Amino acid sequence: MTNHVPSAAESASARPHRLRNLTGLGCAAITVIGLLSAGAAQADTFVPLPDGRETGPGVTLTRVGEHATVSPSMAANGVGRVAWVTGTVAAEVTDAPRVERPGPYSSPGNGNGTNNSSTHGASQVNAGYIIGCQVSVGDKAITAGMSANVGTTSAGVSGSVGVQLGPGEVKLVQVGFKDILEPGRYAVGYRDFGIDLQGCGGYAQARSYAVVEIIGNNYSKTVLYGAPFSIG
Structure with a gap:
């Protein structure tokens, strides 16, 4: 062969x-x-965020375990993005009037990022986020947004919320709240809460807030802000 x-x-x-x-x-x-x-x-972009603590009259307010994951929007239109946020806000309340039952709730949008506790007869702990389009969400932007009463968007039971935001605008997104009916520990926890931002063609920032309002003769408001972070 x-x-x-x-x-x-x-x-x-x-x-x-x-x-x-x-x-x-x-x-x-x-x-x-x-x-x-x-x-x-x-x-996706994972953003770790620091814990925080603030002490006010009759209350100690803390935030732990906060982080965000920033994703492109499902709308895929080039001007949208989604921030999935997680964290726990806790209020240790030592001085608050006892309330049997709070009155009717005011609608969101009563200013200062809260449900305006004084209007329904109960103290309250409230958590959410401040969102700005082409605005650095520092103390001045927060003050301007709150004093302008831009309104608070509430998520209800869906676990996510859509926000339409133009250049230079600041809006407040409420994640959750609890009434304080007597002294004790009250917490608002959230996991992968979605904030779908639309309409912002420039850069956007977000920053968490937590508010405790104590009603009564010794009314007080204690606010804890988180660290600002970019959402694209």
Whole structure:
């Protein structure tokens, strides 16, 4: 039995086939790399945030375990993004009037990021976020937003909320609250609460807030702000 040695003509005719195969592999590799790059551009961003503590008349207010995950909006329109926020706010209340039953609730939007506890006859702990479009959410922006009474958006029971925000605007998003009917410990916890921001073509910032209002003859309001973070 003799081994067949391909002639020069046969080798030359086989080269294009091998080149076509290699070229196909190269295109496939480039396609995979392209898909990986596109996926990386759309990746979520995890933002760890520091704990906080604030002491006021008759109350100690703390926030622990806060973090955010920033994602592209499902709307995929280039001007939207979503922040999924998690944290726990707790109020240790040592001085508050005892209340059997709070009165009718006022609607959200009564200013200062709260349900305006004094209008329904019970003290209250309240947690949420301040959102700004092309505004650095520092103390001045927060004060301006609250004094302008831009309104508070409440999520209800859905666990997420949509916010329409234009350049230079600041809005308050309420995550949750609890009435304080007597001295004790009260907590508002939330996990992966979604804030879907739309309409902001520039950069956006968010910052958590927690408020305790104590009604009665010794009315007081204690506010704890979180660290500002970018939501794209």
